[in-house]
Amino acid sequence: MELPVDPMHLGRMETQMALQQELMAAISHEIRTPVSRLSFALQLLKDGLGQEPKLLRQEQLLASCDDMVDDIDEINDLVAEVMTYIHLEDGGPRIIFQKVEVSSVLENLRGQYADLHPHLNISLTPGLVDQVIDVEPVQLRRACQNLVGNAVKYAQTKIHLGYRLEGDFCVLLVEDDGEGIPEAQYGRIFSPFTRLDESRNRSTGGFGLGLSIVRRIAYWHGGRAIAGRSETLGGANMMIRLPIHQPTDSLPVPSMAHLADQPA
Ligand SMILES: Nc1ncnc2c1ncn2[C@@H]1O[C@H](COP(=O)(O)OP(=O)(O)O)[C@@H](O)[C@H]1O
Numbered sequence: 001m002e003l004p005v006d007p008m009h010l011g012r013m014e015t016q017m018a019l020q021q022e023l024m025a026a027i028s029h030e031i032r033t034p035v036s037r038l039s040f041a042l043q044l045l046k047d048g049l050g051q052e053p054k055l056l057r058q059e060q061l062l063a064s065c066d067d068m069v070d071d072i073d074e075i076n077d078l079v080a081e082v083m084t085y086i087h088l089e090d091g092g093p094r095i096i097f098q099k100v101e102v103s104s105v106l107e108n109l110r111g112q113y114a115d116l117h118p119h120l121n122i123s124l125t126p127g128l129v130d131q132v133i134d135v136e137p138v139q140l141r142r143a144c145q146n147l148v149g150n151a152v153k154y155a156q157t158k159i160h161l162g163y164r165l166e167g168d169f170c171v172l173l174v175e176d177d178g179e180g181i182p183e184a185q186y187g188r189i190f191s192p193f194t195r196l197d198e199s200r201n202r203s204t205g206g207f208g209l210g211l212s213i214v215r216r217i218a219y220w221h222g223g224r225a226i227a228g229r230s231e232t233l234g235g236a237n238m239m240i241r242l243p244i245h246q247p248t249d250s251l252p253v254p255s256m257a258h259l260a261d262q263p264a
Pocket residue numbers: 146150151154176178179180181189194195196197205206207208209210211212235236238
């Protein structure tokens with residue numbers, strides 16, 4: 001007897017598998033660079049140490065070790081970020097919403113990044129009304145940090161944090177005066193491992209997972225992440241649109257497969 005096959009379910013499974021394959025390919029690609037740098041550096045060290053008289057001076061050895069530590073850190077960071085992403089994508093724990101004041105979340109972020117980047121002017125919309133929303137505070141903070149972390153990388157001198165209310169939703173905004181994001185890429189940048197600037201290097205580079213994590217967190221809250229252009233600063237305006245109220249303490253987590261057929 002043949003079991004009935006639900007074509008919708010099959011389609012979802014295929015999408016899920018395609019997403020996982022894409023993820024695996026991207027991870028392998030990312031890991032290859034630091035691993036080949038490590039093996040090249042180790043080979044050089046081995047060759048150098050084997051020579052008599054010694055070819056490598058103490059400083060050269062130390063610099064080479066520092067580079068290798070950087071490469072190992074890079075692999076660790078990648079693994080940590082991928083784990084976060086997979087954990088969120090998998091559903092993770094049931095989330096417990098709490099009431100938080102949006103302006104205090106933004107003020108904390110502003111303080112944190114202003115201390116780290118004194119050359120940037122990071123402002124908050126003045127006179128914000130006290131708005132309380134239901135969120136998972138740790139995840140919201142993570143999502144906001146990912147957006148501000150990007151703004152810090154791309155801004156020339158200014159970043160602006162704020163929010164506005166749209167009916168039952170609160171839209172958090174992170175604006176900057178950098179080059180911005182081409183409109184055609186607004187959807188793409190939320191996919192895992194997407195970077196518009198392929199000239200990633202160790203000092204500036206992320207893995208292109210930050211915004212996919214933001215999107216997942218927004219989606220988890222029944223909201224969404226949106227890219228746009230800042231009217232006032234001219235660069236990117238990255239938004240997280242969240243429901244103000246959550247109907248219950250926790251929500252069932254929808255599968256990531258739904259996202260594949262949805263614009264980000
Ligand atoms: N504020 C911004 N201004 C310009 N480009 C941005 C901004 N934020 C994100 N991007 C683009 O979106 C890409 C994906 O961002 P993200 O997922 O955070 O990855 P990462 O920061 O690791 O590169 C970035 O590589 C960059 O090309």
